[in-house]
Amino acid sequence: GPPVFTSPVRPAAVPFRTSPVTPQPVAFSSGSSLPTSSPPHFPNGSAELQQQLPGATEESMPAGESPCVLFSAHKLLKHKKLANVPSLGFGVLVSPGRETSTGPQVIHRDPHRCHNCGAYSNLYSNILIGSGQWQCVICRNLNGSEGEYIASSKEELRNFPELSSPLVDFIQTGNKRPSFVPVTDSRTSAPVVLVIDECLDEAHLQHLQSSLHAFVDSVPPTTRIGIILYGSTVSVYDFTEESIASADVIPGGTSPTQETLKGLIYGTGIYLSPMHASKEVAHLIFSSLRPYKLNVPEVSRDRCLGTAVEVAVAIIQGPSVDMSRGVVKRPGGNSRIIVCAGGPNTYGPGSVPHSYTHPNYPHREKTAIKWMERLGREAHQHNIVVDILCAGTCPVRVPVLQPLANASGGVLVLHDDFGEAFGVNLQRASARAASSHGLLEIRCSDDILVTQVVGPGEEANIDTHETFKNDMAVSIQMLSVEETQCFSISMQNKHDIKSDYVFFQFAIQYSNVYQADIARVITIRLPTVDSVSAYLQSVQDEVAAVIIAKRTLLQAKSYSDAIDMQTTIDERIKDIASKFGSQVPKSKLYRFPKEISLLPELLFHLRRGPLLGSIVGHEDERSVLRNLFLNASFDLSLRMIAPRCLMHREGGTFEELPAYDLAMQSDTAVVLDHGTDVFIWLVCK
Ligand SMILES: [Zn+2]
Known part of the structure; x- marks a missing residue:
């Protein structure tokens, strides 16, 4: 499965560990403070x-x-012209x-x-x-x-x-x-709201149910969760009853009105509940999900994903000011909405027609992208991160959904199905303390x-x-x-x-x-330093390759851009050789500087790998990988550029091969780990 978020899975905690984790007291122990600077x-x-x-x-x-x-x-060239060679x-x-x-x-x-x-x-x-x-x-x-x-x-x-x-x-x-007071009450910790596609066929739904049940068992007891389903309507589950799955239903074709939202927020229903109080009913809700019944193709089913996220945002915000104990309370850190989607947003605000051939598709797509970006920004303003986890073979229209995730600070990830990899990512998404x-x-x-x-x-x-x-x-x-x-x-x-x-x-x-x-x-x-050689010796090939790759991928929005970028990488290598290398005697050729000999190999892998090459099947997949890559840590970025190549040996062990040695041997299985995807070469004898 793709290790997308972080490996290994970490418990929800402070993302920046401040030595032994000590919650409130340290920060608020002292009323007196030193001025930041003196006159x-x-x-x-x-x-x-x-x-x-x-x-x-x-x-x-x-x-x-x-x-x-x-x-x-680890050293800088003093000479401006050489230091600034862009290649x-x-x-x-x-x-x-x-x-x-x-x-x-x-x-x-x-x-x-x-x-x-x-x-x-x-x-x-x-x-x-x-x-x-x-x-x-x-x-x-x-x-x-x-x-x-x-x-x-x-x-x-x-x-x-x-x-x-x-x-x-x-x-x-x-x-x-x-007006600030320390919040010791766990009920005020940032909640997680699941927004779930209810238009799934039986096989997909069974996978999703297993993932959701496992998710419920993994969530810490004090975490507040909410559950929302969307199809042609939005169902908001109410945790008031401990043994019955019941939901309020809102029309999905338009944004919810202020009246509707007030009815929800100031009503008697409990839509966010700590896991320890609602575990049973959450399992009950997930067991009660039913497969899609109508005879409509996957891609054409009414899915009001946009409306559902709007409702989730409203529920997380709750009443505008919580006046309990006379102080304004806000949850620490970011709240999280996790969308589990099996198809495109085809109904209500931010939707696109289910068919590309719709005469108005380009215009509708443009409008939908703008709307989604605005919703993402609104979520961000309220410290809500929206992650979108997609699965299945139905196209989800990545260009429309990506802006919602990006603008809110979340991620969009594609999966083959709602099975194990999806389930692991679901747990990781909720555990990413932000x-x-x-x-x-x-x-x-x-x-x-x-x-x-x-x-x-x-x-x-x-x-x-x-x-x-x-x-x-x-x-x-x-x-x-x-x-x-x-x-x-x-x-x-x-x-x-x-x-x-x-x-x-x-x-x-x-x-x-x-x-x-x-x-x-x-x-x-x-x-x-003045010396070019001393500078080159201090170059960290892998870091340099990741920085070059991120600059390059920024330009590779579409597939045709990606093809152009393959060419610029070739030119980059030539330019580095001519500016920093040595001329071969009696020739116009330059020898690539030996101090940074690993760099061209890494860039070679970038050129043919999933980010710029055609190794992944669909342009949507490349676009999702590109977005992940542009924000990814050094370790994941490096793996996405240059794979680890493992050869399967008889007896079940693996041996690492140099990744450039991809000439496949006829009697072995080879596994290529590209960070987000694993490619397996199996030999049929
Ligand atoms: Zn200064």
Whole structure:
């Protein structure tokens, strides 16, 4: 089955582990908080200070090493023209939520931030131990620390985690929400609503029922769930009775009216119920599902998927303000809607005609895409993520459904049937604890320009200039905050670099499932070099290949684009050889630089694999893989580019073969693991 979300399955927990998981108390224990920075009454006398102030940390950290941040090279070329050769390029993969083996250093106080640019104090900051002043590595401004960094020796400063570790998590004590109280009541945790297609044939339905029963048994008892079915109407199941499956039915042909929704939300029905109270009835509901009865082909059946998701959003929101105990409560983290679909949305808002040959299809599709994107954005505004899990052979019209998943921060996945792989993904989707309000800020030395960001987010327009006069950060609003996400960031030299080091700082702010505000700060220093060979030796072939592949796939929207991109990969390889390779004597040919010899092989696999080649059957499948790939972590991305090739040996063992050795042997079975799909070569003798 396709390991799509994360492997292995993790229990629902904080996606960003803050050492031993301690819920509320830590974040709210202290009412007092340190100001983020003190007034700038120090002149910027950096040049002279440089000599006086030894850095708090020596060369103890290996350059460019952090599990959340992977650079395409561990050194930078000083020379602008060579550094910016676009065929190779320079960039970094940032996985904000990736767990680290040791866990991050957790700091229970507000960070010190540069008054001028907003960067955080870090292990490379020069500190004036007499006055506690620290110098910003990004803009060189000198900042105060409220005396906190006053020390008798620089050794003493190592007690500050942010001055000794490249990765720290600040749990912020500054209380931005006056009406806020810690939520200890599990009933307020973010719910999961299943939105289920009721137009399935018997075989599909049986598979789905098994998956749903297993899902019910896997959900933690305190998780609140809701169950909605859709066909030509929307059925919202009511958990009031513990031993009867009963539902309220709403017409599916138009968006539900305010009256209808009010009737639901303020009525007596219970549509979201914790699993411990509703397990029996949930099993009952799933057992009572019946196969589609009418004699209508799969693709033409009325499915009001759009209306059903609208209803799910309304139920999760509930009454606009919950005034119990006189305070506004909001669930921590993101709520989740999981759509289980066996066919296209053909009825009601956001629908398309069931046949491509419908004279109005292109226009209807355009309208439907816009509508779905708007619904996804609305869900996102209410911190609801919509995942769409499709199965079966009936086309689901991926171009229409994908925007709903994307705009809400969710994923769309295709499955062959509703069986085991679907069931596993259903459980993973519900277990993906998602934080919310994520913001990724990138700050780097003035030598470096961020040219492109690929990943599950959009540019944020946040004006911090009230607080920081010259904040040049690139800010990205994250649609959801999850462990398996990744941003691919391309960069260039602005000019020839004079200094020996360049600094990069990535700051990720988010609210975790316990509503604590976290700021994760990662600071990396990379050395600069003149020597092309030294630079090439520091190139990380696999990271470079993933960044190149993401840039390429961004352009490969349609199948014909994908074919064009195959050609650009060939040209890219030639260009790298001519710019960085050596000329073969008495020839116009260039030898590819041996320092990065793995890169062409990886790009070769990209060219013929499922992302750009024709190895997967349908263009819809390629399009779904492309969307997953653009947001996927380094490990999954690499596997999607270059497969693992395993040969089956007699006796049931597998032997790994080099993936380029795909000349199939006539007497063995070969398995190709492409991350999301497994291809099996069986020999018929
Ligand atoms: Zn600064």
